[in-house]
Amino acid sequence: MNTLSGRIRLDFHSAEPLYLQIAGQIEQMVARGDLKVGEQLPTVRELATELRINFNTVARAYRLLDEARLISTQRGRGTYIWEEASPAMLEQIRNRRLEEMARHYLEETTRLGFTLPEVIRALQTRIEKTRSETSAPEGSRRGEE
Amino acid sequence: MNTLSGRIRLDFHSAEPLYLQIAGQIEQMVARGDLKVGEQLPTVRELATELRINFNTVARAYRLLDEARLISTQRGRGTYIWEEASPAMLEQIRNRRLEEMARHYLEETTRLGFTLPEVIRALQTRIEKTRSETSAPEGSRRGEE
DNA sequence: AGAAAAATAATACATTGATACAATAAGACA
């Protein structure tokens, strides 16, 4: 039995979609401190059974919160409250990650003995490859809506 | 305590599966020469405990590298860096790593919602920063970390 | 009413974890 169970109330008559109701209520619980950092949420199937809805609807709510960096969904493991729940810090963290990844990319490639031109070249190649992959096929994308 | 312990970093938020992260980082170490031919890797359970994951996930990474003839897994004995890893093969691995690093860099940054210009910009910034650090000699920057 | 879009559900899938198993090594003991 998880913390969430029995604490989410769905209004099936509401104009607000179920997945938004779920996401909103979880958001509130985090804001109130009812859900603490690192805490595990019920699985999509558990919560879906509780609420008598399809687990994909719960998954959609989770994905929304995941993209907002409020929770962390991990395939095969479960979903957890994100370690950094502060909205103010998010942008800073995000930018720091960008710097970190750039630094890491440079460090590791040059440590392998590649020259700067080679490293940049590899990135360009990859960019072009990604372009042709995402434009050509009948694209399934993630960040839609 | 094995060479690997404490040198593999997992990102549980990444879209990249854990077993691929592990395999990739081991490959990286071999390409860098941090892991030498014949050297024993930690057991699947050891490494799994370190990383706080299930040992089957480590086993999967090992199996991947085993199939690629980079390591040799032996039931009841342990896993070792493959004895007959030819220089040509190491070179191949090295190039594969370059591609992988580029792909990973792009994937993770765009997953965080950064645009291509932002990503490239971050890399340029980092390059310049590195330049000024290495030319203005505060020190022998070696391969630490 | 009919078409388009959004929300929800159904199904198949990939990743991770739990558990039991098989092979090898190491030590005990006759």
Place this chain on the structure above:
DNA sequence: TGTCTTATTGTATCAATGTATTATTTTTCT
């Protein structure tokens, strides 16, 4: 020395988890 037992190693199988794709239902708009 030889064999037995035990511990340690990777392997196989299946369950549990979130994800992706597609279909169906519901809502919205004209």
